[in-house]
Amino acid sequence: MLKLLWKTLLVSPAFMGIVLASNSAAAEGATQSEFQFNQSATEGVELAQAQDELLQKLENYSQEGNSDSNDQVTSVSELRDVSPTDWAYEALRSLVERYGCIVGYPDRTFRGNRATSRWEFAAGLNACLNTMERLIQENVAVLREDIEKLKRLMQEFEAELAALGARVDNLEGRVAFLEDHQFSTTTKLVGEVIMAATAAGGSRSSEDNQAVLQDRIRLSFNTSFSGEDLLVTRLSASTGTGQDRFTLTEPNLRVINPATGQPIGIAFEENTLINPTATQTFNIGPRRNEQDNDVTIDWVGYYAPIEPLNNFKIDTYITAWGGRWHHFVPTLNPFFEDFDGGKGSLSTFAQRNPIYRIGGGAGAGMSFQVGFLESLLGPTSVSFGYLAGTANDPCLNGGGQNPDGSIRGCQSGNADNPATPGFEYAESDGGNGLFNGNYGALAQINTNLFDVVNIAFTYVHAYHKPDSPIFGSGIPFGPGEVGTSFANFSRSELNNAFAGGSIGSPGTSTPDYNSEADGQGLLPVNPFDIGGKVTNSYGGQFTWRVAEWMNFSAFGSFTNVRFIGRGLSAEVWTGGGGFAFPDLFKEGNLLGIFAGVQPYHGGRNRPTTANFFELPSRNPVTAEVFYRYQVTDNISITPGVIWIANPDQFVNIQGADDEVIGTVRGTFSF
Known part of the structure; x- marks a missing residue:
């Protein structure tokens, strides 16, 4: 009907020409009138035929959406007839490659600079x-330059867009929508x-055994300037600061009494020593000391690929x-690893090899593929990095923590030791800055075998200030x-927990015992006056995709610790492995079972030098079972249980030697 109407309107001028020609005999001869008639009629019919072809093109195009989507072309390189010299080619290329929204036709033609295909x-x-x-609408960034490109294209193809009618109604309004509703053109x-409800029992202090409901919020602003780079600025807040504490009320840790050279028992102040083995992922805050949902920036990082040579890219x-x-x-612990987020394991131990928690802060790193090894080992990558924990602090000496939790500023000398009244620590608080404070340097090689097995070997050299924990991410x-x-x-x-505790049996408060020893000219019991630590x-x-429904991963590491200024060293060991069952009972669900030994001090009977300690032979064996139920694409609920034997390596006379933690974690992602 549409074509018939158009033909009628277009042929009408020809008939008008016939009438006018028959009434103009006085001015023109019959032959000339006949010529005009034939010319007018011919032009009208040709115009009608041309417009008929145009309408046929539009009608054919209207049926394109009904064709099989597999026949469409979404790569501009596949559109053979687009001229590289036409500005529309570049516009088409960028939009196709970035959004995949303009498609060609099965014969791979898309003539962007010819009038016949402007429609x-x-x-x-x-x-x-x-x-x-x-x-x-899905909160995905659209670059402003692309919006401007659309506006220019609309101007260039204004007539064609208008002819398409209902399919492009209100273009100006729709472009305005893009501009008004975009949070940031590149962000x-x-x-x-x-939100997690958690409770624990066993070896915990009697004053620290209540069930709690804690939260951790992260908001990341991911910004791209080129479409290939990424700037991450993340805000974080938490009410779970990782203070999962237990203490000892009777002496059961033996240290060396320098006055006698014999072992003597000590006890820590109740409810002061935090138990790192019981840390869960939502307890990881910005610096582990923020609480009550204080909002801080906990990560600022920038990724950018560079290509110094052809076919060689460095991330x-x-x-x-x-x-x-x-x-x-790459940490090679899939399904358990969620970067301390809310979709993987509950415990920090099952997230990844603890070696990746040695060092952290400000710095740089890189990864790249090693092509010549691919034929031997499969796809292989190498990573290097350097991170400094207090890179922002120019203080030469300072940053230690007092017993009341306050932080010491810059010091001209060594800080006072609360366990030995009247005496300073043997070592200073340590330096700061990019190269004089906490730092870690990492090297790793990672390879993929047969597309089902991944193996990585990692080395980390680090320095830790006296108050800095080795596995504290700097x-x-x-x-x-x-x-x-x-x-x-x-x-x-x-040392702060020891200073509030006691020495001997029956116990004498640590400051009183050491003051009395000093009055008698004896050396104090001072086992935790340790300085900086150098670790290698x-x-x-290792990870193995056994089947689509099961994955196995495992890790192990050894750390040699050298105490600066003491001539002593220690060994730290850890290892674990687990099975993950993705999509169990429902797509998106996950069952995880993980077990291992958390990092522990392995040189128990060594050293026996005065002022140091020795530990009984007990390891913090840990097992975890969790099941993540995916309620929707954005909401999951994860119940789980964590069991820890000997959480801090020594016998707890007050209660059980084991600790059991039960958690129900709800995760909302958007």
């Missing part, structure tokens, strides 16, 4: 506009909220705050994120 191009613009509207907001990473090795290094003080207190060797954590760690990771 197709106009319809493609409409498809791209639809795609970009959808992305905006995507990603968020995660965790670079630089961070000014809160950098971690797992931000750019923080200057506080408990570690995993492992026992004696594997982390934080001077302030151990060696680790291996």
Whole structure:
């Protein structure tokens, strides 16, 4: 009907020409009138035929959407007839490659610079506009330059867009929608909220045994300037600061009494020693000392690929705050690893090899493929990095923690030791800055075998200030994120709890006992006056996709610890493995079973030098079972149980030697 109407309107001028020609005999001869008639009629019929072809093109195009989508072409390189010299080619290329919204036809023709296909191009613009509207509604970034490109294309193809009518109604209004509703032309907001109810029993202090409901919120602003780079700025807040504490009320840890050279028992102040082995992922806050949902920036990092040579790309990473090795290094613990988020394991131990928690802060790293090994080992990558924990602090000496939790500023000398009244620590608080404070340097090689097995070997060299925990991701003080207190060797954590405790049996308060010893000219009992620590760690990771429904992963590492100024060293060991069952009973669900030994101090009977300690032969064996139920694409609920034997390596006379933690975690992601 549409074609018939158009033909009628277009042929009408020919008939008008016939009437006018028959009435003009006085001015023109019959032959000339006949010529005019034939010319007018011919032009009218040719115009009608041309418009009929145009209408047929439009009608054919209207049926394109009904064809099999598999026949469509979404790569501009496949569109053979697009001229590279036409500006529309570049516009088409960028939009196709970035959004996949303009499609060609099965014969791979898309003539963007020929009038006969401008209708197709106009319809493609409409498809791209639809795609970009959808992305905006899904909070996906659309670049402003692409919006400007659409506006220019609309001007260029204004007539064709108008002819398409209902399919491109209100183009100006729709472009205005893109501009008004885009949070940022280059930024995507990603968020995660965790709410977890957790309770524990066993070896905990009687004053620290209540069930709690805690939360951790992360909001990330992911910004891209080129479409290939990424700037991450993340806000974080938490009410779970990882203070899962237990203490001893009777002497059961033996140290060396320098006055006699014999072992003597000590006890820590109740409810002061934080237990790192019981840390869960939602307890990982910005610096482990924020609480009550204080909002802080806990990570600023930038990713950018560079190509120094053809077919050789280096993925670079630089961070000014809160950098971690797992931000750019493969950890090879799929399903359990969620970067301390709310979709993987509950415990920090099952997340990844603890070697990746040695070092953190500000610095840089890189990863790249090693092509010549691919034929031998499969796809192989190498990663290097350097991170400094207090890179922002120019203080030469300072940053330690007092017994009341306050932080010492810059010091001209050594700080006072609360366990030995009237005496200073043997070592200073340590330096700061990019190269004089906490730092870690990492190297790793990772390879893929047969597309089902991945293996990685990791080396980390690090320096830790006296109050800094070894497995604390570079923080200057506080408990570690995993492992026992004696594997982390934080001077302030151990010594402050000891200063509030007692020595001997019956127990005498630590300050009184050491004051009395000083009055008698004897050396004080001072086992935790340790200085800075230099560590060399060696680790291996392995993952095997047994089947689509089951994955196995495992890790192990060894750390040699050298105490600066004491001539002593220690060994720290850890290892574990687990099975993951993805999509169990429902797509998106996950059952995880993990077991191993958290980082522990392995040199129990060595050393026996005065002023140091010895530990009984007890390891913090840990087992975890959790099941994540995916309620919707954005909401999951994860109940789980964690069992820890000998949480801090020594016998707890007050209660059970084991600890059991039950958690129900709700995760909301958007």
